[in-house]
Amino acid sequence: MGKRLQSKYKINRRLGENLWGRPKSPINRREYGPGQHGQRRKKPTDFGIQLSAKQKLKGYYGNIGEKQFRRYFDTATNRKGDTGENLIELLERRLDAVIYRAKFVPTVFAARQFVNHGHVTVNGKRVTIPSYTLRDGDVVQVREKSREIPMVLEATSSAERDVPDYVEVDNSKMSVKFVRGPKLADVPYPVQMEPKLVIEYYSR
Incomplete structure (x- = not known):
């Protein structure tokens, strides 16, 4: 719990986006990541893009733990229909x-x-x-x-x-x-969420 609370102030800057659309977000002042190397810009790899999409979705819902998030993905995969849409619906049912x-x-x-x-x-x-x-x-x-x-x-x-x-x-x-249960298009995310990239990440 403590670790999650401490990290929430850095999530936006680490991902480079105002995840919750809040006016007080630090990304509104500094768009680069936290730390002394935060201003370095590298071209992201496919893996990096997929990882970022996963971290963004996890972070949005309060920095869900990896094990729990993976269980959501597995449940979404085992359900009928589009896995990405299923994943979003499961998260919104929390x-x-x-x-x-x-x-x-x-x-x-x-x-x-x-x-x-x-x-x-x-x-x-x-x-x-x-x-x-x-x-x-x-x-x-x-x-x-x-x-x-x-x-x-x-x-x-x-x-x-x-x-x-x-x-x-x-x-x-x-x-x-x-x-x-909502579809991806129904959810009022302030930033673009890409569950398909999350699926690609776990399907590697």
Whole structure:
């Protein structure tokens, strides 16, 4: 947990993109990577491009661990349909991702911590696992005693992000219904995600 929290400030600069589209991102000030060698520019190899696509997708969802991310890929591969689309859908079904999409918290890292600390319920039962997979029709709700947390109040009133149409938010009840699994085109990524390159990376 600590390692993930420490690394989040460097993820944007390391990848050279404003992953979450936030105005305070360090990439807005310095486009080169962190460290003394960050300004060196090398032409990326095919492997480097594929690796970057994987790191970008992992980083966006709160710097998911490699083992867990690989399990998502394996599950996506074993499902019918396009593997890349399946991978995106699995990631968007994460409980912390839906909390973030509903704008109950300002960042994906805050979403993970919010779930860990027991602030949400799924279909009326408290869930503290950020990677919990939601099904179509599941209703996630912020617990009543957690609704006045300043971070939550600030996030819900922010105009920084839009809520996608595959979740339905009821701000009066502080709840969100997961309507359906999205396609890549449905997900409001601030940067271009390339799941096909992630598939190529794991298929080497």
